Amino acid sequence: MRKEFFLNAALLGVLLAFPLWAWSVDEPYLITLATRAIVFAIAGIGLNFALGFGGLVSLGHAAFFGLGGYVMGVLAFHAQTYTPVMGWPLVINGTKSMPTIWLIAIALSALLAVGIGALSLRTSGVYFIMITLAFAQMLYYFTISWPTYGGEDGLSIYVRNGFPGLNTMDPIQFFAICYAILLIVLAFVFAASRSPFGLALGASRQNEERIQAVGQVPFRLYLTAFAISGAITGLAGALFADLNRFISPTMFSWQTSGEIMIFVILGGVGRVFGPVAGAVLFILLEHTLGGLSEFWHIYLGAILLGVVLFARGGLYGMVAGREVAHD
Amino acid sequence: MTEPILDIRGISKSFGALRASNNINIDLRAGEIHALIGPNGAGKSTLIKQIAGGLRPDTGSVHFDGQDITALSTAARARLGMGRTFQISSLAMEYTVLQNAVLGALGHRGDVFRFFRPVMKDAGLLATARASLEQVGLEEFHDARVSELSHGQRRQLEVAVALTLSPKVFLMDEPMAGLGAEGSHRLMGFLDQLRHKAPILLVEHDMDAVFTLADRISVLVYGGIIATGPVEDIRGNPIVQSAYLGEETAA
Amino acid sequence: MSLILFIEQALNGLQYGVMLFLMAAGLTLVFGVMGLINLAHGSLYMIGAFAAAAVAGATGSFLLALVASLVCAAFAGVLVEFFVIRRLYDRDHLDQVLATFALILIFSEGTRWIFGSFPLFLDKPDWLSGTVMLPFGIEYSLYRLWIILVGLLVAAGLFWMIGRTRIGIRIRAGENDREMIAALGVNISLLYTFVFALGAALAGLAGALIGAIQSVQVGMGEPVLILAFVVIVIGGIGSIKGALVGAILVGLTDTLGRSFLPSFFGLFLEPSSAMSIGASLSSMSIYLLMIGVLLFRPKGLFGGI
């Protein structure tokens, strides 16, 4: 427990100190890199909520990541062009306000997750993996061929959306926003993992018969977890879109789902801070290996393989040992 | 005789050509232990599943506390007050003993969809959980993981979790299985007291336990109840002896 | 639309389905026997195609190229099974997904390192070139007919092997109960290596056969892999029969959707939006099929496990 606590603190500390250092030596790109790690971490935390706590192996979380991104893109696009998103039956206008966009991204992602979850949760195991993948693939092909928002070319939003009192185009200020959101999401997930819901969800993952025998329905627990999971990943998608000031169907691709899953597994499945460690490690690998060789994917593959085969439980499993019961 | 709390009326269930339950009537009244015995493959587990939920009978109905619950899910039946223990331990293996008990208390209280308060600091749930664990004698093992428990301790924990639900009836599927002599003896003493809290439908192979504990016994053979009655009647019943007890003692 | 065009398109769908079956058969076998999700199956397909292209380029013989694809893919399969896969059998699906995803990265970039970034040349042999006339005046590619034939032969061979041979009995026993088969004294790790190599060889053969009429390039395995997964999920994972039925269903849905959805929407929409809606919908059609099947049969059409 103590080891894990120190690891968490160190992780958050480094994630804060590194960009501040980069800011002091005027290396804005490194700040952006740290922001990218944080946004990926949030996406991973979202997936971990379903995968780690609920045992729902979703290979379709790109659906929520992409939806969050497109919420940002579509709203900002209409705000830029002064056209309504929808004229009928009620008029909806675009917006360039980050908090509004986040709320809509969270709400729509949760809604999509309820829809996908309600259908997918009829299956389990590999079938669940594949049906979630199928939903994401459908959205991927749909956005590719949907010309209104750029199709495969995607959509550029030239200026980041606004946040009251901050200049979001300044890398360190945008970083601060993302860091704050990371802390809020971590706090929520940490609380939820120890909450009545967390206890029941974990029990359902371990033994569905047991949770039914105490009078609770696994399906409702799973669906709620899946909705929360989708909402968090959707929020990450909206942040990612603002980070790049750009959206594209790539956000919906199965490689995106795979990468989000890698953050979770690298860090440690079911650990609250696992995806943070996983995302940071992944960004570090991508950044350093990319400079080594044109064929850097080989090294990345070898490292991932090593983690799965020899470091069970990911980084957290390696450093902090077996998970201790929450109490 | 009081009105039965649990009343199974004429249920039948077939799997293809196999009749697993054949027009079964069985009931459970306040304060009693009603034992269900029968050779392997007689259809005891199928019957328990139809009573506890998870398997719908083809015909017939299950009544509980004056209500027809045939169409209800397992979870809904549990909420109405059916406390169940499983033949093969069915616990959250990664959790501690206390967490499993708290889970039961939480499931019974019903406010599962809360995301912010630490559940393991909830005084009400902890009190219920601790009391149940104490009743089965697991108070020393609060912080042990279930995966570290012995077989007998897991059986005790099953019962404790059922207790946290403050059930109106208990359905116990072979609670003595795999317990040593001492463990069985302790559990028998405990069940003897427990019947006054809520009646028990007891599926059990241990004949000593059954004849010591039960108020009534039903004998299930090939999916049908061949006899129901007080212990002495069953012990002396020639049909039962030939169909079941004889076979059992010979085995 | 004419009836003849419909028949021809149905034949195309069948042929596409058989191509998918070649790929899906190995995948479903490996899953059924070992319970392993192998994302790197697409890489074995790619290895088969590259091996065939290299050998055909050096010797000019298509048959030698096919042999090379079988041997190289099987060999790669044995290597991978020995060093990586056998450590994954008792892991959960999550670890398997990540480990075999890592293998994709290694195989893809390794192949690019050896063969370069440009697509390779692989063509069908002269004796399979050209077309034949079928009834109703349908002119059809000889090579595509030949692929249908090979695919059906492979299917028949697999049914025979699993249903009638000693190794098949062991495979079926292994599907049902791993411990039992070990208790029977069968060398389980040898059996697993064999099954994995067989699955790999089938993927390699598919790569070579299909590579002759498609593009032999790095990354060719991933789109087929996803399709193959859709196929085995529809059919029911672990079932060879399911893979065959699923493959043909997917092949028909995709081909007929592509051919007729745009003109179907053209009946009541203006041409340009009919075209784009039809094209979008047809690119989603197989996923819709899969979701539909899983809603009614959560374990696929022939999935009993």
Add this chain to the structure above:
Amino acid sequence: MKLRSILAAASLAAMATGAQAEGVKVGMITTLSGGGAGLGVDVRDGFMLAVAQSGRDDIEVVIEDDQRKPDVAVQLADKMIQSEKVDVLTGIIWSNLAMAVVPGAVAQGVFYLSPNAGPSPLAGAGCHENYFNVAWQNDNLHEAAGAYANTAGYSNIFILAPNYPAGTDALNGFKRMYEGELSGETYTKLGQTDYAAEIAQIRASGADSVFFFLPGGMGISFLKQYADSGVDLPIIGPAFSFDQGILQAVGAAALGVKNTSQWSKDLDNEANVAFVESFQAEYGRLPSLYASQGFDTANLMISAVEAADVNDKDAFRAALEAADFASTRGDFAFSTNHHPVQDYYVREVIQEGDVFTNKIVGTALTDHADAYVSECAM
């Protein structure tokens, strides 16, 4: 080979003395790993060849791999502009990546020279004074194909392309110039590998010819399957599916096919002859279209460096606009929207020994600009 430090050889010396005042720092973001790496490698090699040949010791090139992912490309652009402080960005192969990177990059004051992608928004309303396209506007080669279809006398053509923006642009570009009838128009799935259904449609449509735009592996698959189908209608397409890099993979199936291009290795001008020879000597393979575009991009930039200081943005921009360099395509000029005005040729696929390649058989369009010039406010 350390990517990050591929520097024009002489620039090491320049750094050692700290003499950076006159030089130019170039950031190249291109695709060097994964499926589409061949194109990026060619652009890079062509570009670096020109830099080496210039003999200048004050050009530093930083190269990064975008993995063909838009978000990675955006990150790299931020890095190059903010941390590496480059003056010029170049290298992007794909339109969707260009759309993600270019608007933001030029808004931050750097120059962007496109060696391949030319999406229509950047040529029309979204044009920018710091954005120069040295290859073509995306529609150009398709327009040339449409013009060629007229001269070849085709009057009932079947056209197909993948269902994504570049595919729609391609068919629209073709139709802009083509005057005959369409026997059919089909959008295929992006990344599709089996074209039996489309080929059957072509056969049933009664067309007299086929135009297709299927980049990369899709084109290879289509051509092989088409050749095998017994449908022997003439095919035309843009150069992308008939380029040096992939022709060998298509083989005899492509022989005789007409394709349109602004460049060919047999173009008879001094710059091109020297380029083809030196590229082969340096890398041991024939140059591709993409290599020629990379080479031209570098030479354009070098001509501007020679004429003006990159820190004087207006002077440097004027020097770029002048396009005073020896292009491998012969005549080359910029239109007001900073896209090329150039000739488009018709090439035919031929076999030289065991190598498949192209030879010029005619000219499709002369001094052609693009359809979006009037929308550009520059």
